[in-house]
Amino acid sequence: MLTARTLRGNWATLLLPINADESIDYARLEEELDRMILAVPDGVYSNGTAGELHNQTEKEFDKVQEIMAAKCQAAGVLFQIGANHPSPLVSLQRMQRMVALKPAAFQVILPDWVTTGPGEQVSFLQKMAEAADGIPLVLYNPPHAKKVLHPAEYGRLQEIVPSLIGIKVAGGDAAWYDEMRVYANSLSVFVPGHFLATGVQEGVAAGAYSNVACISPQGAQWWWRLMHADLAKALDVQKRILQFFDTCIVPYKNAGYSNPALDKFLAAVGGWANIGTRLRWPYKWIPEEEVSGASVVCRKLLPEFFEGERS
Numbered sequence: 001m002l003t004a005r006t007l008r009g010n011w012a013t014l015l016l017p018i019n020a021d022e023s024i025d026y027a028r029l030e031e032e033l034d035r036m037i038l039a040v041p042d043g044v045y046s047n048g049t050a051g052e053l054h055n056q057t058e059k060e061f062d063k064v065q066e067i068m069a070a071k072c073q074a075a076g077v078l079f080q081i082g083a084n085h086p087s088p089l090v091s092l093q094r095m096q097r098m099v100a101l102k103p104a105a106f107q108v109i110l111p112d113w114v115t116t117g118p119g120e121q122v123s124f125l126q127k128m129a130e131a132a133d134g135i136p137l138v139l140y141n142p143p144h145a146k147k148v149l150h151p152a153e154y155g156r157l158q159e160i161v162p163s164l165i166g167i168k169v170a171g172g173d174a175a176w177y178d179e180m181r182v183y184a185n186s187l188s189v190f191v192p193g194h195f196l197a198t199g200v201q202e203g204v205a206a207g208a209y210s211n212v213a214c215i216s217p218q219g220a221q222w223w224w225r226l227m228h229a230d231l232a233k234a235l236d237v238q239k240r241i242l243q244f245f246d247t248c249i250v251p252y253k254n255a256g257y258s259n260p261a262l263d264k265f266l267a268a269v270g271g272w273a274n275i276g277t278r279l280r281w282p283y284k285w286i287p288e289e290e291v292s293g294a295s296v297v298c299r300k301l302l303p304e305f306f307e308g309e310r311s
């Protein structure tokens with residue numbers, strides 16, 4: 001069973017391939033998983049923002065988790081299920097239905113329409129922990145959540161809900177890392193993929209649910225290993241990752257594309273699976289025609305991620 005100490009590394013997110021008729025393409029999803037598993041990531045997870053947790057029917061949700069669980073269990077790869085939904089009741093039901101799949105952990109978000117106060121957060125997590133039946137929880141608390149907590153608040157929740165082993169957060173400046181360091185022994189802190197080397201340098205980050213793995217699950221895994229072999233080199237890679245983001249991703253963010261649109265674009269640039277850039281209604285996606293320009297820049301800045309393409 002995962003603990004705050006053993007939950008580590010580079011975890012790759014499932015992205016939903018969407019057909020022109022808005023259905024999920026499960027055949028492409030299976031291929032994507034096969035390729036992801038070949039990269040031997042520390043783990044695979046579903047239903048983060050990038051996995052479009054907010055835009056699936058319950059039937060689709062169940063099917064996506066069943067496919068992921070079957071593939072990961074057959075390959076011996078750890079997987080986490082995002083039992084996430086803005087509604088607390090739907091989150092609870094998602095978890096209750098998925099306990100039988102025995103994920104290594106469940107990711108949960110706080111209720112996200114009417115914000116929760118401290119007591120309500122405890123009540124929510126306690127009930128989710130009870131439903132998880134011994135499977136640990138990871139609190140996914142991104143910057144766009146209605147309620148973004150401070151380091152001491154994560155620490156308080158962990159003390160009251162012991163099966164809360166990790167958090168998935170945006171990270172922050174030096175002051176944030178100083179505050180978070182106090183709780184980093186009892187909570188596995190995951191920061192955004194593109195800042196993972198900084199998080200490791202700060203002695204706080206145990207891993208990332210990684211947007212860098214969207215570009216290349218293999219490249220992100222190589223980079224994670226480099227952080228422990230030669231942090232200075234890994235920080236240099238991060239500089240180049242950030243340069244790529246500034247050049248090719250931030251302009252789309254500034255033009256109003258959502259995070260899932262950006263993550264699918266990253267995967268299309270990486271080109272390791274046929275996921276496509278399309279999102280479901282009503283969200284706009286980055287046109288496929290834009291992929292090739294960014295691919296050239298990405299390969300120039302991060303050649304290590306694409307070494308396999310040349311051999």
Ligand SMILES: N[C@@H](CC=O)C(=O)O
Nearest residue numbers: 048049050209210211
């Ligand atoms: N924030 C992301 C991380 C991957 O890009 C998520 O939705 O899990």
